[in-house]
Amino acid sequence: MAAPIAYAERTAYSLIATDLDGTLLRGDDTFSDRSLDALARVAAAGARHLVVTGRPAPRVRPLLDRLHSRGLAVCGQGAQLYDADADRLLWSVTLDRELAETALGKIEAEVGQLYAAVDQDGVDGLTLIEPGYRMPHPTLPALRVGRRDDLWCEPISKVLLRHPTLSDDELASTARSVVGSLATVTMSGPGTVELQPCGITKATGLALAAEHLGLRPEDTVAFGDMPNDIPMFDWAARGVAMANAHPELKAVADEVTTSNEDDGVAVVLERLFP
Structure with a gap:
C-alpha cells in the first residue's frame, strides 16, 4: 500500500471506490440520506464514485439505480466491469x-x-x-x-x-x-x-475501471470492510476501513472510520470534500 497521505497535503481525490455490503450499504440494504448527500458532494467537486463489490452485475443494477449512478461498476469481486449506461459487461472473466x-x-x-x-x-x-x-x-x-x-x-x-x-x-x-x-x-x-478465477481480485477490476476513466491509484481513496478489500487497499493511495471491518482489513488500513450503520463513508467524504 502507498504511504499514508497527510490531509494537510491533500484534501480530495478524483476517484472514490466503495464496497457495498458492510460499507456503503446499511444492514437493511438501504443507503442513508447522509451517504447520498456525501456522494452528491463528491460529484459536484468533479470526482467519480465507483462501486467495487462482490455482488454480480444483476444484483448491483438496482442499487446503482438508487445511487443515480449510470457509469461503471466493478462487480463479482473484480471479475466483471459493468457499464450501467449500456447495461452490458465491458469485461468479464469466468471461473472454469x-x-x-x-x-x-x-x-x-x-x-x-x-x-x-x-x-x-x-x-x-x-x-x-x-x-x-x-x-x-x-x-x-x-x-x-x-x-x-x-x-x-x-x-x-x-x-x-x-x-x-x-x-x-x-x-x-x-x-x-x-x-x-x-x-x-x-x-x-x-x-x-x-x-x-485465479488472479482476479477487486484490485484487478478497479485498475481496469480506473484506466477507462483516465485515473490512477494515486487519485483513489477506497472504502471497505472485509479481507476481499485488501487488494483494493493495496492498489489505492488510501484505504479506509469501517469500524465494523474484519481485523485483517483494519490491520492494513490507513484509517478506520465509523461503521456502515453510522455513515462511516460519509464521515470521511465530508472531510475530504468540505
Whole structure:
C-alpha cells in the first residue's frame, strides 16, 4: 500500500471506490440520506464514485439505480466491469467449471461436506444454490437447484461456499491451503467464502475501471470492510476501513472510520470534500 497521505497535503481525490455490503450499504440494504448527500458532494467537486463489490452485475443494477449512478461498476469481486449506461459487461472473466468442481472436492476432502452456490456470468446471470445452502443475504434472489451438478449448467463468475460448523476464517484458511492455483479464495462477508478465477481480485477490476476513466491509484481513496478489500487497499493511495471491518482489513488500513450503520463513508467524504 502507498504511504499514508497527510490531509494537510491533500484534501480530495478524483476517484472514490466503495464496497457495498458492510460499507456503503446499511444492514437493511438501504443507503442513508447522509451517504447520498456525501456522494452528491463528491460529484459536484468533479470526482467519480465507483462501486467495487462482490455482488454480480444483476444484483448491483438496482442499487446503482438508487445511487443515480449510470457509469461503471466493478462487480463479482473484480471479475466483471459493468457499464450501467449500456447495461452490458465491458469485461468479464469466468471461473472454469471443471476447476471449480476440483477445488470443491479438495476442500471437502479436508473439512467434510460443504454447501455451494454459484453466480452465473452475464448481465442476466442467476444465482443458483444447491440443497442445504443458505443465502447470507436473504434479500438477494436465488434459484434453488436439485443437485450440485445443476450448478454448472452455464458459465459462472464465482462459487460461494458455506460449512455447517467451521467459521468463515477457518474455512477460508483451509481452502487457501488446498486450492492452490485452481482459484482465488476470498472472504467477502459473514457466511461468504468464495472461489473466483485465479488472479482476479477487486484490485484487478478497479485498475481496469480506473484506466477507462483516465485515473490512477494515486487519485483513489477506497472504502471497505472485509479481507476481499485488501487488494483494493493495496492498489489505492488510501484505504479506509469501517469500524465494523474484519481485523485483517483494519490491520492494513490507513484509517478506520465509523461503521456502515453510522455513515462511516460519509464521515470521511465530508472531510475530504468540505
